[in-house]
Amino acid sequence: MIDPLPRLPNVGADERLRRQMDFLVEMDHLKTILRAVFIEGGTRRENDAEHSWHVALMASTLAEYSDRKIDVDRVVRMLLVHDLVEIDAGDVMIYDEAARREQHALELVAAERIFNLLPADQAAELRGLWDEFEALESAESLYAKALDRLQPLLLNCLSRGTVWREHGVTAAQVRRINSSIADASPRLWDFASGLIDDAVTRGWLPE
Amino acid sequence: MIDPLPRLPNVGADERLRRQMDFLVEMDHLKTILRAVFIEGGTRRENDAEHSWHVALMASTLAEYSDRKIDVDRVVRMLLVHDLVEIDAGDVMIYDEAARREQHALELVAAERIFNLLPADQAAELRGLWDEFEALESAESLYAKALDRLQPLLLNCLSRGTVWREHGVTAAQVRRINSSIADASPRLWDFASGLIDDAVTRGWLPE
Numbered sequence: 164m165i166d167p168l169p170r171l172p173n174v175g176a177d178e179r180l181r182r183q184m185d186f187l188v189e190m191d192h193l194k195t196i197l198r199a200v201f202i203e204g205g206t207r208r209e210n211d212a213e214h215s216w217h218v219a220l221m222a223s224t225l226a227e228y229s230d231r232k233i234d235v236d237r238v239v240r241m242l243l244v245h246d247l248v249e250i251d252a253g254d255v256m257i258y259d260e261a262a263r264r265e266q267h268a269l270e271l272v273a274a275e276r277i278f279n280l281l282p283a284d285q286a287a288e289l290r291g292l293w294d295e296f297e298a299l300e301s302a303e304s305l306y307a308k309a310l311d312r313l314q315p316l317l318l319n320c321l322s323r324g325t326v327w328r329e330h331g332v333t334a335a336q337v338r339r340i341n342s343s344i345a346d347a348s349p350r351l352w353d354f355a356s357g358l359i360d361d362a363v364t365r366g367w368l369p370e
Numbered sequence: 371m372i373d374p375l376p377r378l379p380n381v382g383a384d385e386r387l388r389r390q391m392d393f394l395v396e397m398d399h400l401k402t403i404l405r406a407v408f409i410e411g412g413t414r415r416e417n418d419a420e421h422s423w424h425v426a427l428m429a430s431t432l433a434e435y436s437d438r439k440i441d442v443d444r445v446v447r448m449l450l451v452h453d454l455v456e457i458d459a460g461d462v463m464i465y466d467e468a469a470r471r472e473q474h475a476l477e478l479v480a481a482e483r484i485f486n487l488l489p490a491d492q493a494a495e496l497r498g499l500w501d502e503f504e505a506l507e508s509a510e511s512l513y514a515k516a517l518d519r520l521q522p523l524l525l526n527c528l529s530r531g532t533v534w535r536e537h538g539v540t541a542a543q544v545r546r547i548n549s550s551i552a553d554a555s556p557r558l559w560d561f562a563s564g565l566i567d568d569a570v571t572r573g574w575l576p577e
Contacts (some may be wrong), residue, residue, distance in 0.1 A: 165529045172527065174564025183431050188524060190427060191410035194420045203398035205372030213401045216423035220397060220450050224390050224492065236443035239450070243427050285431065286379030317395060322372045322378065325496070354391070357381025 179282050186280040199256040199330070200330045201316045201322040209248045209318065211254060212324050218314045222307065228348045231302035241292045241307045248273035248293065257315070258332045258341055267297075299343075309347035313355055316341060320358050324367025334359055334368040374454045385491050393487040399457045406463040406537075407522045408529040416525065418453045418461060421437035423448050423562075425521045429514065435555045438509035448499045455500065464522070464547055465539045474504075517553035519560055523548060527565050531574025541566055541575040 171184055196211040197284050219242045226235045229353075251273035255262045278290040316337075319326050327337065337359050343351035362368040378391055385445040403418040426449045433442045441479045453461075458480035503511050522545075526533050534544065544566050552559035569575040 165532050166431075167408075167410065167412040168484070168530060170528075171524065172565065172568045174561060174568055176561050176564070180435075180557070180561060186526070187428055187431055188410065189530065191525070191528075193413065193423075194409045194416070195413070201372060201374075202401045203374065203395065205374040205401065206402070209401070212409070212418070212420040212423045215417045215448065216400075216426070217394075219399065219423070219426065221394055223447060224394055224488070228387075237444060239443070240430060243423065243446070244428070246538050271510070281431070296524070317378065318398070321375050321377075321395065321398075322374060325372050327571060350387070354381060354383050354387060357383070358379065360454065361379045361381055 166221055182282055183285070189277075189280060190247060190250070193247065196246070196249050196254055198254050198315070199285065199326045200318040201325060202318065203321060205322050205325070214314065215243055218307075221310045221314060223348065225310070225348075226306075229287040229302070229306045230348050231305070233302050233306050234357045237292075237303045238307045238310075241296050241303060242310065243284050244289050244292055245296045245307065245311065247277050256330065257312070258324075258327075258330055258336055270297075298350050302347075304352075305343075309344040309351060310339045312344050313351060316355055316358060321364060324362050325363070327362070327368055332368065334358060334363045334370045337362075337368060371437055377433060389487065390492070396484075396487060397457070400454065402455050403453070403461055403537065405461050406533045408526060408532060409525065412529050412532070418456050421455055421521065425517050428521060430518045432517070432555075432558065433513075434514050435557045436509070436513045437555050438512070439500075440445070440484055440509045440513050444499075444510045445514045448503050448510060449497055449517065451496050452503045452514065454496075457484060463533075463535055463537065463558075464519070465534075465543055469561075477508040508549060510556040512550075514520050516551040517557060519548045520558060521553050523565060525561055527569060528574070532577055534569070539575065541570045541577045544569075 171188055194210050196213040197208045198214060200209050201211045206234055219239045222238045222242055223235055252266060252269040255266045274290060274293055278286045295301055296307055299305060299308055322350040344355050363370060378395055393439055399485055401417050401419040405416045405421060407416050409416045424546045426446045429445045429449055430442055454478040459473060459476040481497060502508055503514055506512060548562055551562050555571045570577060
């Protein structure tokens with residue numbers, strides 16, 4: 164059993180580099196925050212770090228389907244940090260609507276602590292990206308949020324709706340909560356709707 | 371136990387979207403490719419998807435230390451796909467130098483299959499990013515490679531050199547293999563060298 168160091172040894176870096184390194188080491192914790200969905204193969208649940216990578220890869224691959232003109236690189240930067248607050252606040256399943264209402268307050272406290280681990284200029288930049296993602300006003304944030312919804316939908320289909328069945332989720336809930344995909348991309352929403360209809364037909368999602 | 375679907379159901383998307391979705395689903399497999407290093411807390415080894423996310427986050431956080439002018443967004447795009455070939459070729463530990471010599475041939479075969487899952491224009495774009503990363507000629511690829519070396523070095527320090535000790539790695543090997551960090555960033559190499567010296571002092575790495 165490893166008894167890990169709590170932080171990197173002090174090797175004489177200046178304050179700025181030290182803070183950046185401590186931030187990067189602390190962000191490693193995102194790999195331990197588990198989500199409801201299963202990875203391919205159904206062997207285990209996904210964690211937030213993997214999810215962040217996957218959805219960032221989706222952003223560039225599917226960029227042509229955004230209904231608005233977007234800066235894809237900004238979307239990628241947003242998605243790489245969109246779940247960092249869950250290091251403190253934890254992940255709440257999107258269909259647990261009661262818990263989600265309380266979650267935002269927890270995430271605001273988490274954002275204050277986590278982004279401020281960085282030097283002030285970088286803290287402001289990352290906080291700006293996260294606030295933009297949460298506000299859902301810019302074209303980039305609408306597209307990023309659509310992918311953040313689409314990615315678990317794909318994985319839930321692959322695992323034959325296991326997570327939906329575990330939580331008694333209905334097709335009406337899945338359509339309503341994922342309809343933000345339509346705001347960003349009618350084309351991707353067509354695809355997602357097809358998957359939801361298919362899941363109903365297969366008996367994974369009651370209407 | 372889940373008996374997952376091997377691919378998404380056919381819900382009538384056109385050939386292009388279908389290929390993009392099949393690619394994105396197949397890339398989920400990166401989450402199952404394990405690396406030698408341990409994540410924070412030492413509870414388990416890291417996988418390639420988490421690593422790709424972490425190193426992409428490092429790219430933006432540490433961009434100011436690149437010795438050359440770089441397009442950070444291009445570095446991020448490169449790092450998001452730099453390990454996709456390991457879905458077929460597997461991960462080889464950087465200190466296993468014999469295996470690494472054979473690895474490149476396996477990765478070339480993997481690149482042919484994996485990038486060509488995508489429509490031709492996107493296959494060419496991702497293959498271009500991967501070839502650039504491997505060639506180590508552009509400023510972006512030198513910086514990306516430096517981070518790809520630095521990230522496991524940080525994690526190996528946090529786990530008290532467990533991976534180095536498991537494989538009988540010496541400080542001279544760690545200095546030689548990680549010296550590519552110096553090519554991209556003397557400042558980050560200073561930091562890395564400090565960590566290596568510290569590991570020697572603590573008895574984790576024999577000279």
